Amino acid sequence: MMFDPHAQRSRKVVRRTTHRVVGRFPSLKSSRVVHWESQLERDMIRLLEFDPAVLSYREQPGPLTYFESGKRRKYTPDFIAQMTSGVTVFEVKPYEQSITSPLKERLAAFREYYSAQGIDFLVMTEREIRKEPRLSNITKLLRYQREIVNPASKQVVINLIDSGVQTLAGLFEHLKEHGVPFSQVYALIAQGILGVDINQPIDNDDTSVCLRRAS
Structure with missing residues (x-):
């Protein structure tokens, strides 16, 4: 089977009803x-x-x-x-x-x-x-998927991780000094540039974070 992400659906989507949400x-x-x-x-x-x-x-x-x-x-x-x-x-x-x-x-x-x-x-x-906290983590992070990441902010985050900052709480403290909003970190995670253990709560102070790719 050839995969084409833009191919037409093979049938029409069902209509919304009182018993079904689409x-x-x-x-x-x-x-x-x-x-x-x-x-x-x-x-x-x-x-x-x-x-x-x-x-x-x-x-x-x-x-x-x-x-x-x-x-x-x-x-x-x-x-x-x-x-x-x-x-x-x-x-x-x-x-x-x-x-x-x-x-x-x-x-x-x-x-x-x-x-x-x-x-x-x-x-x-x-x-x-619906495994938790994975689904709740993903639902939260996807809200930041479309946020535009400032290149300078991105570099600050990368530099902090390269220097040994390995938790979200640690990033938060350092980013305040640089005037970088923490939403930029969530955007970098949602866009696949930073990685976290998605199966663990991401709001804990000791949540580990790493660099997945530098592009």
Whole structure:
């Protein structure tokens, strides 16, 4: 399967109803608006947008056809992503649905289908997507994704880390002396220039920070 982040969705997005919330996410990583059809899909998009292993992604790639009870059916996965390791297809489902027949068997068959093409197929439930504090950290950091980082401020942060400042609290204290707003640090993390352990609370004084790349 060839990956094109700008390809058209294979079906129309469902409409918003009293029982279903839908929306759109303006992805910088994919340079397009990505649609979501549930809040769980919205949270999955946040993970894809932040994950440095994801180069680009889009919703609802080309469908596959399968047969069930003698009837021809069509399946459209939720997301496809170009990863640093190859292409991965993601299906987003509530956990209880994912372990219930016949969906469980269908998902296993879809995994075999994609595997034969050299494509990973992952089922993502709230157990994987909504791990805390990871999701809250990512949600917070993505608010700073579009903030313009002043080159001089960026260099100050890099110099501090190179000189041995290794925590967010340490950066905060030094940046006040340089008149650099701390939002610039969050922007550098959101833009993949600084790294933190996203699985630990990022507001702790001892949160470690490192330089991921100098570009």
